[in-house]
Amino acid sequence: MLTGTVVYWLLEDWGWVNSFYFSVITLTTVGYGDFSPTTTASKLFTVGYVISGIALIGASLNEVLKRRERRSARRRSKVTSRIEENRRRSASGRAHQRDRSASK
Numbered sequence: 001m002l003t004g005t006v007v008y009w010l011l012e013d014w015g016w017v018n019s020f021y022f023s024v025i026t027l028t029t030v031g032y033g034d035f036s037p038t039t040t041a042s043k044l045f046t047v048g049y050v051i052s053g054i055a056l057i058g059a060s061l062n063e064v065l066k067r068r069e070r071r072s073a074r075r076r077s078k079v080t081s082r083i084e085e086n087r088r089r090s091a092s093g094r095a096h097q098r099d100r101s102a103s104k
Contacts, residue, residue: 001020001023001024001027003049004019004022004023004026004027004049004053005019005020005023006019007045007049008022008023008037008042011036011039011041011042011045012037012039012042013036014035015029018035021035022035022053023049026049026050026053027049027050028048028056029050031053072088
């Protein structure tokens with residue numbers, strides 16, 4: 001968004017806030033229509049900005065979701081390991097009790 005802000009500030013002669021605002025609403029595909037590029041250069045930049053921005057947002061979202069899934073998988077693995085350990089301990093304890101009962 002920084003790149004878009006600077007480019008629109010330079011090409012459209014908008015203030016920093018309006019340039020940033022336009023960058024955000026363009027990348028999020030909201031597009032209120034209150035601002036639009038007026039020069040050929042800024043229109044061409046906008047086309048590339050939208051295509052690359054949407055791809056970048058998609059890739060970022062994909063990475064966030066993959067990390068979240070890996071974290072969930074690690075948590076599931078830890079829980080499963082604890083359950084298995086408890087089962088082994090419980091089975092071992094029952095076997096020990098049977099041995100003690102049988103020896104009496």
